Amino acid sequence: MAKQKIAVVGAGLIGLSTAVYISESISKCSVTVISDKFTPNTTSDVAAGMLIPHTYQGIPIHQQKQWFRETFDYLFEINNSSEASDAGINLVSGWQIFKTIPDEVLPFWSDVVLGFRSMTEEELKKFPQHRFGQAFTTLKCDCPSYLLWLEKRLKGNGSQVYARRIEDLWELHSKYDIVVNCSGIGSRELMGDLEIYPVRGQVLKVDAPWVNHFIRDGDGLTYIYPGIHNVTLGGTRQKDNWSLSPDPRSSKDIFDRCCALEPSLQRAQDIKVRVGLRPSRLAVRLQKEILVHDGKKLPVVHNYGHGSGGFSVHRGTAKETARLVGECIAALEGSSLKAKL
Numbered sequence: 422m423a424k425q426k427i428a429v430v431g432a433g434l435i436g437l438s439t440a441v442y443i444s445e446s447i448s449k450c451s452v453t454v455i456s457d458k459f460t461p462n463t464t465s466d467v468a469a470g471m472l473i474p475h476t477y478q479g480i481p482i483h484q485q486k487q488w489f490r491e492t493f494d495y496l497f498e499i500n501n502s503s504e505a506s507d508a509g510i511n512l513v514s515g516w517q518i519f520k521t522i523p524d525e526v527l528p529f530w531s532d533v534v535l536g537f538r539s540m541t542e543e544e545l546k547k548f549p550q551h552r553f554g555q556a557f558t559t560l561k562c563d564c565p566s567y568l569l570w571l572e573k574r575l576k577g578n579g580s581q582v583y584a585r586r587i588e589d590l591w592e593l594h595s596k597y598d599i600v601v602n603c604s605g606i607g608s609r610e611l612m613g614d615l616e617i618y619p620v621r622g623q624v625l626k627v628d629a630p631w632v633n634h635f636i637r638d639g640d641g642l643t644y645i646y647p648g649i650h651n652v653t654l655g656g657t658r659q660k661d662n663w664s665l666s667p668d669p670r671s672s673k674d675i676f677d678r679c680c681a682l683e684p685s686l687q688r689a690q691d692i693k694v695r696v697g698l699r700p701s702r703l704a705v706r707l708q709k710e711i712l713v714h715d716g717k718k719l720p721v722v723h724n725y726g727h728g729s730g731g732f733s734v735h736r737g738t739a740k741e742t743a744r745l746v747g748e749c750i751a752a753l754e755g756s757s758l759k760a761k762l
């Protein structure tokens with residue numbers, strides 16, 4: 422049986438990690454990634470890269486927990502290997518703090534991260550405005566390093582990578598048997614999917630190597646995330662705002678909010694501003710679709726709409742996408758066998 426040719430559209434975190442999973446788990450295929458932007462110019466490069474899940478309202482919690490666990494276990498294994506530094510993965514401990522006691526004292530992901538517990542009175546003294554907190558250890562990706570590492574893995578296993586903008590997935594019909602759509606916010610135009618919308622996020626990447634614990638305000642707006650190369654200070658969440666231009670007033674506001682939680686940040690150096698558009702949707706779109714033109718068919722598997730939580734679940738959604746691609750391959754092989762009989 423000839424190898425099935427698979428095109429993955431998108432070279433952000435979701436496209437690259439899905440292409441890696443498919444190329445490493447399905448032997449009967451060749452994989453080509455096609456994208457108009459690559460690292461360091463994708464939304465995924467802007468992210469803080471913390472493994473702290475965001476809840477998708479349209480997806481059962483057990484499913485989200487499974488995606489998070491698969492992602493955490495995968496990155497934990499990399500963290501414990503000689504690849505950790507190349508892949509940009511580190512373990513980081515810290516605190517999520519709340520001004521009032523949250524509804525969810527024990528979030529669904531509490532037994533996936535390491536050492537989850539309530540903060541002690543002594544620890545809370547550092548944050549006089551906050552009444553409650555959770556201490557735990559999780560993983561963080563240095564996003565550009567991780568994307569480069571994924572790209573290197575792909576090229577190393579013989580997959581192809583091309584720069585090109587796709588206007589219509591049907592363009593790929595003549596060269597590919599199956600298309601995997603990981604175009605993030607680009608799916609609004611590419612698929613005409615009006616359920617996906619941008620949530621603009623502005624962050625600062627600063628040099629402050631003495632900061633070694635993360636701090637996240639439970640309101641999700643203010644966070645300090647130390648990584649391998651810099652500390653990410655956040656943030657903003659601006660629904661339906663498409664602007665990629667840095668806003669100086671937001672930068673000052675972010676810096677002030679973070680200094681209120683960690684005053685030593687006043688001495689931070691080399692402050693860079695980054696903006697990204699979170700590809701937000703009630704639920705990640707993870708499903709098969711058959712495109713039909715003039716009686717010809719093109720199977721497509723969608724994997725987009727990861728919003729604020731792509732890093733936290735990417736390996737789990739890549740695995741599920743590969744399973745759907747496997748079903749498409751079985752169907753194509755079944756129909757070519759039938760045609761021969």
Ligand SMILES: Cc1cc2nc3c(=O)[nH]c(=O)nc-3n(C[C@H](O)[C@H](O)[C@H](O)COP(=O)(O)OP(=O)(O)OC[C@H]3O[C@@H](n4cnc5c(N)ncnc54)[C@H](O)[C@@H]3O)c2cc1C
Nearest residue numbers: 431432433435458465470471587605607622697731732733
């Ligand atoms: C400020 C900020 C902080 C964040 N922090 C975290 C965090 O700490 N933890 C976490 O889990 N998540 C975080 N996220 C969310 C995370 O960044 C996203 O969920 C994730 O990056 C989405 O990845 P993606 O590959 O779908 O999108 P993208 O990175 O946008 O990739 C989409 C790709 O598709 C390509 N593309 C689009 N349209 C076309 C087309 N028509 N033709 C060809 N190519 C196309 C693009 O060029 C790009 O390569 C954060 C996001 C932001 C903005």
Ligand SMILES: O=C([O-])CC(=O)C(=O)O
Nearest residue numbers: 469622641644656729730
């Ligand atoms: O909420 C966080 O902690 C970081 C994040 O995922 C985002 O800004 O989207």
